[in-house]
Amino acid sequence: MKDLRDNFRLYLLCIALSLRGQMQYRASFFLYSLGQFVAIGIEFIGLWALFHRFGNLKGWTLAEVALLYGMANVAFSIADTFGRGFDTFSGLVKNGEFDRLLTRPRPTTLMVAAREFPAMRIGRLLQGAIVLVWAAIALQVHWTIPKIFLLVGAIIGGACTFIGLFVLQATLCFWTIESLEIVNAVTYGGTLTAQYPMTIYRPWFRYFFTFVIPLACLNYIPVSALLDRQATLGVPEAFPYFAPFIGVLFLLMSLRVWKFGERKYCSTGS
Amino acid sequence: MTLPVVYCLPVPQIIVENLVKTYQVAERPIGVLGGLKALAWPRYKTVTALEGVSFSLESGELVGYIGPNGAGKSTTVKALTGILVPDSGRVEVMGRIPWKERVAHVARIGVVFGQRSQLWWDLPTIESFDLLKEIYKTPTPKYVQTRDELVDRLSLSELLNVPVRQLSLGQRMRCELAASLLHSPDILFLDEPTIGLDAVSKLAVRDFMRVLNRERGVTVILTTHDMDDIEALCSRVILIAGGKILSDGSLSSLRAQVTQERWLIVDLEEQSAPPCGQDFEIVSQQGDRFTLRYQPAQTDTAGLIGRIAAQCSVRDLRVEEPPIEEIIARLYGGAGK
Numbered sequence: 001m002k003d004l005r006d007n008f009r010l011y012l013l014c015i016a017l018s019l020r021g022q023m024q025y026r027a028s029f030f031l032y033s034l035g036q037f038v039a040i041g042i043e044f045i046g047l048w049a050l051f052h053r054f055g056n057l058k059g060w061t062l063a064e065v066a067l068l069y070g071m072a073n074v075a076f077s078i079a080d081t082f083g084r085g086f087d088t089f090s091g092l093v094k095n096g097e098f099d100r101l102l103t104r105p106r107p108t109t110l111m112v113a114a115r116e117f118p119a120m121r122i123g124r125l126l127q128g129a130i131v132l133v134w135a136a137i138a139l140q141v142h143w144t145i146p147k148i149f150l151l152v153g154a155i156i157g158g159a160c161t162f163i164g165l166f167v168l169q170a171t172l173c174f175w176t177i178e179s180l181e182i183v184n185a186v187t188y189g190g191t192l193t194a195q196y197p198m199t200i201y202r203p204w205f206r207y208f209f210t211f212v213i214p215l216a217c218l219n220y221i222p223v224s225a226l227l228d229r230q231a232t233l234g235v236p237e238a239f240p241y242f243a244p245f246i247g248v249l250f251l252l253m254s255l256r257v258w259k260f261g262e263r264k265y266c267s268t269g270s
Numbered sequence: 271m272t273l274p275v276v277y278c279l280p281v282p283q284i285i286v287e288n289l290v291k292t293y294q295v296a297e298r299p300i301g302v303l304g305g306l307k308a309l310a311w312p313r314y315k316t317v318t319a320l321e322g323v324s325f326s327l328e329s330g331e332l333v334g335y336i337g338p339n340g341a342g343k344s345t346t347v348k349a350l351t352g353i354l355v356p357d358s359g360r361v362e363v364m365g366r367i368p369w370k371e372r373v374a375h376v377a378r379i380g381v382v383f384g385q386r387s388q389l390w391w392d393l394p395t396i397e398s399f400d401l402l403k404e405i406y407k408t409p410t411p412k413y414v415q416t417r418d419e420l421v422d423r424l425s426l427s428e429l430l431n432v433p434v435r436q437l438s439l440g441q442r443m444r445c446e447l448a449a450s451l452l453h454s455p456d457i458l459f460l461d462e463p464t465i466g467l468d469a470v471s472k473l474a475v476r477d478f479m480r481v482l483n484r485e486r487g488v489t490v491i492l493t494t495h496d497m498d499d500i501e502a503l504c505s506r507v508i509l510i511a512g513g514k515i516l517s518d519g520s521l522s523s524l525r526a527q528v529t530q531e532r533w534l535i536v537d538l539e540e541q542s543a544p545p546c547g548q549d550f551e552i553v554s555q556q557g558d559r560f561t562l563r564y565q566p567a568q569t570d571t572a573g574l575i576g577r578i579a580a581q582c583s584v585r586d587l588r589v590e591e592p593p594i595e596e597i598i599a600r601l602y603g604g605a606g607k
Contacts, residue, residue, distance in 0.1 A: 010404050017401060021392035100388055102353045104405055105377035266369060267355040 157247025
């Protein structure tokens, strides 16, 4: 327990230092944040134009899809901020910097995660949050405590799932050295997928994103419950409330796999 | 009352026994077809990096670990620092197996990679130091004392508030040394610490290492290609080539193992005849300077000097041992990689 607290303290300290470092390039920081905000904003305008033309998507209105969209983007940008170190991990293995981390008396996961904290991702977070708030107002969601739990839990669980994916992607580097771009298909592609109701996809695709990579559990299913819609994936009624734990579990499992990869790395060398 | 007398046999601080490490290297055939074939049926070649390396170090030694590129130096260092798990053999450092108790082990060692910085690029040096204090969980009073001492010894006070990216290579290396010692490790691994440094910085780094070893009793393991480092610092040199230890001992015994020869360096007057004789060889001639090589066991030094002085008009002369680079080059060559 004391170890956990110590590690958390160190993590916060690294983030604070990283922020200070980034603030040395203040103009670049604001421009990048603005760029992210605008780029993702334009994407949403595209979505709006689509709905303006076609009305709805399998019975889902723009505001409802906007809720999915906002949640997916908020969760992803949180994950991208906290898990960036894993996303760029292949560089560490390639230039041997990972060996240096192994000479530190702390868990490697902590040292890797604490290396990068790109606060400029705040642009994307802000844009997702704005869409989310707009959708909630437009839909006149009647907020009760269970519903707030659904929303917050789904975002946290979603962020954990994305971080877990980054960790798995990084773990592959222990074998391949190179970063496998194919994993981006499930991280960046996953965000895109989660922005739309799962019912529009083919079953195999739906099952993949529900049971293999549990993104649907953390977006489509809780949002359906939030909107008092029947989630057509055939899950029990109480299931959405367990969704956040699935995300946390996914992350813990990924960290386990990481441990295994690290041992493998140490016995093969580079 | 008499207390029972307990005899403790000194246990070496570092024990390496029969260390073996092989790597699987994927063979990459040439051409598109070959590339496809490699993708479908990858073929691996086994490369042996260490073939049964053994040595032990006592606490407080300052050892040079040298060898040509690819000899197995860094593999050994990686096994000692807990980064790499060997195939077989025993490694024990301060009673621990490095890769089994990595966290406890690395808390007691310091590592400097000459080519890779451990300091945070955008931050002033002092903030990197403070972060290292947190990473190693050093208690504040101890940290402050150690830091101030290092700052003083390495004259860093001017550099502490400068972002690392603005430091010169020599300044940065001094900061690196301090950074690796903030947690008062018992053993310091130095990998090419003087690479690329100017003469003044090299001397500063060497002086510091000497002091560190003598006064604080820190065991230092130095891998380097710079033979001046070795000559200036190391009482013991371990030479590895082709994954095997070729020699382990003092620098003079290393010399003796290769050759007993001496070099006679003679500066002649301009119109002098060149030296000639049966019992020496001319190594080089630069202008009026002749370097002769002879075996003192067969040729009497005083006699040789006398003959050359009679034969030619000598301005100046001196007798030297062959430079250490020469010795090492011959050893490497003899290793027949």
